[in-house]
Amino acid sequence: MPELPEVETVRRGLEPHLRGRRIARVTVRDPRLRWPVPATLARDAEGRRIESIARRGKYMIVTLDSGDRMIWHLGMSGRMFVLDATHPVVKHDHVDFLLDDQRLIRFHDPRRFGAVLWWPAVENAHPLLATMGPEPFEDAFNxxxxxxxxxxxxxxxxxxxxxxxxxxxxxxxxxxxxxxxxxxxxxxxxxxxxxxxxxxxxxxxxxxxxxxxxxxxxxxxxxxxxxxxxxxxxxxxxxxxxxxxxxxxxxxxxxxxxxxxxxxxxxxxxxx
CATH class of the missing domain: 1.10.8.50 (Helicase, Ruva Protein; domain 3)
Structure with a gap:
């Protein structure tokens, strides 16, 4: 299973492609991941500009200009690819985020233990993150x-x-x-x-x-x-x-x- 360093590596790889870009289209091919992909994901995310992509533990947190966030989790076998918009779809390509520069962020997960979730701006805390210990790089961890x-x-x-x-x-x-x-x-x-x-x-x-x-x-x-x-x-x-x-x-x-x-x-x- 990808651990913190692997997830941080993916976050760093995605950041230059995501920051400041708008989400032109969201395509959900199969919502049956570890937790179901929200049925309203496309409606809520399309047209929004991506402000940042951060990490908390093994979760990536994508913050949008609305203040809403998406939580991405790789699970056991999930991968986030940066592709051209015309890249062919293969088995286990579950969710696509087409950006305004025609780049495609594709979530591929054969085992389906990953997640793509919505975290509304009105909710200050998320149950997946609320009880986590400190980050190892924080001053609080000593x-x-x-x-x-x-x-x-x-x-x-x-x-x-x-x-x-x-x-x-x-x-x-x-x-x-x-x-x-x-x-x-x-x-x-x-x-x-x-x-x-x-x-x-x-x-x-x-x-x-x-x-x-x-x-x-x-x-x-x-x-x-x-x-x-x-x-x-x-x-x-x-x-x-x-x-x-x-x-x-x-x-x-x-x-x-x-x-x-x-x-x-x-x-x-x-x-x-």
């Missing part, structure tokens, strides 16, 4: 914050930082890599973390995600950016997907395990 949230928690630290109510963006790959850089085993009980552990971990989460964004995300299965290019952070992975291979730092074989139903890896030599 060691003191993690330390406060970790007190009394008995769950494994990897599951803790993957909880989007704690911080957004630390998905399976990036949580594993952040814990490696912080020298913390993924199985460590969260409540046992020291303040120094939390400070180091917050720094490494921010560091890993920033590097992944700059490298265009991680190419696993279906992910590509809006320009069709794949991400390169996979080349930087130290533990994820390297079960049995020697650690690039200490040479000890990487060990695999399952936490919370998700495959993970860690280095018994580097992580305590």
């Amino acid at each position: 060691g003191d914050y993690l330390f406060r949230k970790s007190r009394g928690r008995e769950i494994a630290v990897k599951n803790f930082i993957m909880d989007g109510h704690i911080v957004v963006g630390a998905g399976n790959i990036y949580a594993a890599e952040s814990l490696f850089r912080a020298g913390i085993r993924p199985t460590r009980r969260t409540g046992k973390l020291t303040r120094a552990d939390c400070t180091r971990l917050a720094e490494k989460i921010r560091e890993v995600l920033a590097e992944a964004v700059e490298r265009g995300g991680t190419t696993l299965r279906d992910f590509f950016g809006a320009d069709g290019a794949s991400g390169y952070f996979q080349q930087e992975l130290f533990v994820y997907g390297r079960d049995g291979q020697p650690c690039r730092t200490c040479g000890v074989p990487i060990k695999g395990l399952v936490l919370g139903g998700r495959a993970s890896c860690y280095c018994p030599g580097c992580q305590r």
Whole structure:
């Protein structure tokens, strides 16, 4: 599933094509996504100028000149293509946004776990976003914050930082890599973390995600950016997907395990 760096890569790819353009036409071929595409989407969006495209967690938020917004979510296999208006339609091309410069923003999603939703200007909060934790790049996300949230928690630290109510963006790959850089085993009980552990971990989460964004995300299965290019952070992975291979730092074989139903890896030599 595309995580924060992949979604941010797509957002950055779309932004120069969207900002300041008007939506000339909306075509919904199949509204049956994770949540149904609103029947009034075309009526509400056509003719509106796009003011900005932002990101909150794994959701892209497209703000229009009316103050209304659209929420775009890639789900497991969704992709946003920038195409010419005459580009042929293929299977799983569900929603098209034709812009006033005859560019086409096309949402393609074979598994249909993505979403194209409407967020009216009169609604200050959206239920999908209301309970999310801080962004990893915000000042509010730091060691003191993690330390406060970790007190009394008995769950494994990897599951803790993957909880989007704690911080957004630390998905399976990036949580594993952040814990490696912080020298913390993924199985460590969260409540046992020291303040120094939390400070180091917050720094490494921010560091890993920033590097992944700059490298265009991680190419696993279906992910590509809006320009069709794949991400390169996979080349930087130290533990994820390297079960049995020697650690690039200490040479000890990487060990695999399952936490919370998700495959993970860690280095018994580097992580305590």
